[in-house]
Amino acid sequence: MATKASRSAARVMIAPSVLLLLGWMLIPLALTLYFSVLRYNLLMPGANPFVGVENYTYFLTDPAFTDAIINTLLLVGGVLTITVLGGIALAILLDQPMWGQGIVRILVIAPFFVMPTVSALVWKNMFMNPVNGLFAYLAKAIGMQPFDFFAAAPLASIIGIVSWQWLPFATLILLTAMQSLDSEQLEAAEMDGAGPLARFRHIMLPHMARAITVVILIQTIFLLSIFAEILVTTNGGPGTASTNLTFLVYAESLLRFDVGTGSAGGVVAIILANIVAIFLMRMIGKNLDT
Amino acid sequence: MGRIALHGVTKNFGDTEVIRPLDLEIEDGEFVVFVGPSGCGKSTLLRLIAGLEDVTAGRIEIDGTDATGVPPAKRGLAMVFQSYALYPHMSVRKNIAFPMRMAGIDKVEQNRRIDAAAAALNLTDYLDRRPGQLSGGQRQRVAIGRAIVREPAAFLFDEPLSNLDAALRVGMRMEISELHTRLKTTMVYVTHDQVEAMTMADKIVVLQDGVIEQVGSPLDLYREPRNLFVAGFIGSPKMNLMTGDEAVRRGATTFGIRPEHIIASPSEGLWQGTVGVSEHLGSDTFFHVHMKDHPAPITVRAGGEVSLHHGDTIYLTPDETRIHRFDVQGMRLT
Ligand SMILES: Nc1ncnc2c1ncn2[C@@H]1O[C@H](COP(=O)(O)OP(=O)(O)OP(=O)(O)O)[C@@H](O)[C@H]1O
Ligand SMILES: [Mg+2]
Numbered sequence: 001m002a003t004k005a006s007r008s009a010a011r012v013m014i015a016p017s018v019l020l021l022l023g024w025m026l027i028p029l030a031l032t033l034y035f036s037v038l039r040y041n042l043l044m045p046g047a048n049p050f051v052g053v054e055n056y057t058y059f060l061t062d063p064a065f066t067d068a069i070i071n072t073l074l075l076v077g078g079v080l081t082i083t084v085l086g087g088i089a090l091a092i093l094l095d096q097p098m099w100g101q102g103i104v105r106i107l108v109i110a111p112f113f114v115m116p117t118v119s120a121l122v123w124k125n126m127f128m129n130p131v132n133g134l135f136a137y138l139a140k141a142i143g144m145q146p147f148d149f150f151a152a153a154p155l156a157s158i159i160g161i162v163s164w165q166w167l168p169f170a171t172l173i174l175l176t177a178m179q180s181l182d183s184e185q186l187e188a189a190e191m192d193g194a195g196p197l198a199r200f201r202h203i204m205l206p207h208m209a210r211a212i213t214v215v216i217l218i219q220t221i222f223l224l225s226i227f228a229e230i231l232v233t234t235n236g237g238p239g240t241a242s243t244n245l246t247f248l249v250y251a252e253s254l255l256r257f258d259v260g261t262g263s264a265g266g267v268v269a270i271i272l273a274n275i276v277a278i279f280l281m282r283m284i285g286k287n288l289d290t
Numbered sequence: 291m292g293r294i295a296l297h298g299v300t301k302n303f304g305d306t307e308v309i310r311p312l313d314l315e316i317e318d319g320e321f322v323v324f325v326g327p328s329g330c331g332k333s334t335l336l337r338l339i340a341g342l343e344d345v346t347a348g349r350i351e352i353d354g355t356d357a358t359g360v361p362p363a364k365r366g367l368a369m370v371f372q373s374y375a376l377y378p379h380m381s382v383r384k385n386i387a388f389p390m391r392m393a394g395i396d397k398v399e400q401n402r403r404i405d406a407a408a409a410a411l412n413l414t415d416y417l418d419r420r421p422g423q424l425s426g427g428q429r430q431r432v433a434i435g436r437a438i439v440r441e442p443a444a445f446l447f448d449e450p451l452s453n454l455d456a457a458l459r460v461g462m463r464m465e466i467s468e469l470h471t472r473l474k475t476t477m478v479y480v481t482h483d484q485v486e487a488m489t490m491a492d493k494i495v496v497l498q499d500g501v502i503e504q505v506g507s508p509l510d511l512y513r514e515p516r517n518l519f520v521a522g523f524i525g526s527p528k529m530n531l532m533t534g535d536e537a538v539r540r541g542a543t544t545f546g547i548r549p550e551h552i553i554a555s556p557s558e559g560l561w562q563g564t565v566g567v568s569e570h571l572g573s574d575t576f577f578h579v580h581m582k583d584h585p586a587p588i589t590v591r592a593g594g595e596v597s598l599h600h601g602d603t604i605y606l607t608p609d610e611t612r613i614h615r616f617d618v619q620g621m622r623l624t
Binding site: 184191 | 340342376
């Protein structure tokens with residue numbers, strides 16, 4: 001692709017897909033922006049007058065909004081903490097030579113292939129159900145009161161489920177990082193007098209830093225928009241105890257048929273996600289340079 | 291102090307016996323080179339001494355005390371790896387400081403030793419760089435620096451120069467030899483390059499298939515190779531080995547003569563042959579001479595300016611006082 005002719009030919013060739021992608025992104029975004037400044041409720045058909053920032057004011061001053069922000073941050077932070085720490089531990093374990101390594105690795109990766117709705121339902125009905133669930137059964141077996149997960153600790157339960165889903169991803173990425181660590185480096189450190197902990201701290205962890213950064217960035221993007229798990233388990237409740245931003249937008253626009261406020265919420269969510277992304281990039285993006 | 295002794299040491303990987311029962315004494319302050327063809331177990335032997343591999347049987351003594359079960363860090367040995375094994379995320383200074391940091395040596399002493407090592411190894415200007423920003427030779431020096439600051443009882447080198455280009459290799463060879471004369475610390479050095487072995491060693495250990503073929507000073511090995519393998523391995527170019535009438539006449543199954551112990555002449559001599567390939571090095575010329583009743587060409591060293599060309603007739607006379615005779619088993623006859 002060196003000559004001028006071939007370069008402009010290439011530009012013409014990829015133009016359709018670029019335009020398609022652009023339209024794909026821009027049209028919904030433009031529509032969302034447009035709806036967010038209209039009074040537009042599906043239960044009140046008729047004119048959709050322009051109302052300026054009214055929808056935004058309404059969405060941002062809603063007490064549920066603060067709750068949703070806090071819940072979103074707790075959800076993302078909690079899941080990131082669990083998956084990164086667990087992923088590091090599992091990656092180091094799976095990197096050890098052991099019997100049945102292949103099968104164990106496949107088993108560890110498996111949860112990633114289960115659809116979010118399905119896994120949430122499985123957890124809800126088979127494990128965490130206070131009457132029929134496995135945990136309730138175990139609790140009863142040792143003579144304890146069954147714990148009603150989704151009523152007593154809804155957000156924590158959802159964090160648990162989502163962590164279970166994302167742990168394989170973190171493990172997989174970190175395991176590949178571990179495997180690319182030169183064993184002579186570990187041996188050199190061993191000869192230099194570094195014990196297992198010091199080897200982890202000074203050799204393995206810095207080696208994995210970049211992979212950890214990637215895990216955090218990718219997961220944050222997906223975790224900000226967790227939805228299915230909340231919908232099928234708690235429906236955002238009790239009250240707003242497990243409502244995150246995505247779910248709040250859904251509740252506004254679809255449960256109350258208020259397209260205007262929903263759109264405003266969507267725009268707010270986009271802005272917040274970008275703030276988080278910039279913040280993350282600033283904080284850990286420098287790991288990617290070195 | 292750095293006296294290392296191996297008694298009946300063996301090593302198996304699964305069913306394969308990589309090191310056969312082996313005894314070896316390394317004296318304090320000696321420069322010992324393990325040399326042998328690829329896969330003969332040199333690295334394995336070094337790693338056994340370092341403690342990075344467990345012996346299958348036998349005993350390793352360091353300074354007279356049993357070190358067989360002692361973990362690597364406690365043996366007081368420092369190792370320089372073939373891949374250098376520098377810590378890529380640490381600066382050169384931190385790399386060199388790492389073993390001292392692990393040993394809990396105080397900062398002032400750390401800096402004193404780092405500066406001394408850096409000065410000795412010409413690294414002072416690079417202390418704040420990362421290993422990725424250094425050339426191969428500089429990385430090698432950092433690895434050596436990291437070994438020196440520990441003030442170990444012995445240094446272990448595993449083919450440290452094999453990643454360097456020829457010129458740099460000669461330079462680093464000198465530097466390591468110089469380091470040895472200065473520090474007077476025991477050094478165990480693995481290489482498959484017999485020139486490195488000959489130039490650096492006080493004592494060479496020739497290995498083949500996990501067995502020690504011969505131990506001795508470079509000149510011992512050159513003058514009196516114990517068997518055919520050592521005879522063929524030590525010396526460059528290789529010793530000429532002949533069987534048949536010429537050998538029988540000298541009372542041996544095989545006899546050997548080094549290229550530098552044959553007199554070449556265009557007019558007269560014991561053997562007659564034709565010149566094949568010739569290698570002109572300036573100072574020396576090596577002729578590959580084809581003889582009628584001998585399949586492999588005979589290598590001969592002649593002065594730099596001997597003018598013989600491909601296809602010319604050449605006469606060779608071996609120096610009968612410098613021939614090597616071997617019996618049916620390939621062992622040296624005296
Ligand atoms: N971890 C291991 N598992 C099984 N076999 C091994 C292992 N390490 C080495 N070997 C085998 O042991 C033999 C000796 O290996 P070693 O690395 O000591 O050779 P070497 O003399 O250092 O060769 P080179 O000059 O190529 O480095 C080889 O045949 C090798 O295949
Ligand atoms: Mg080796």
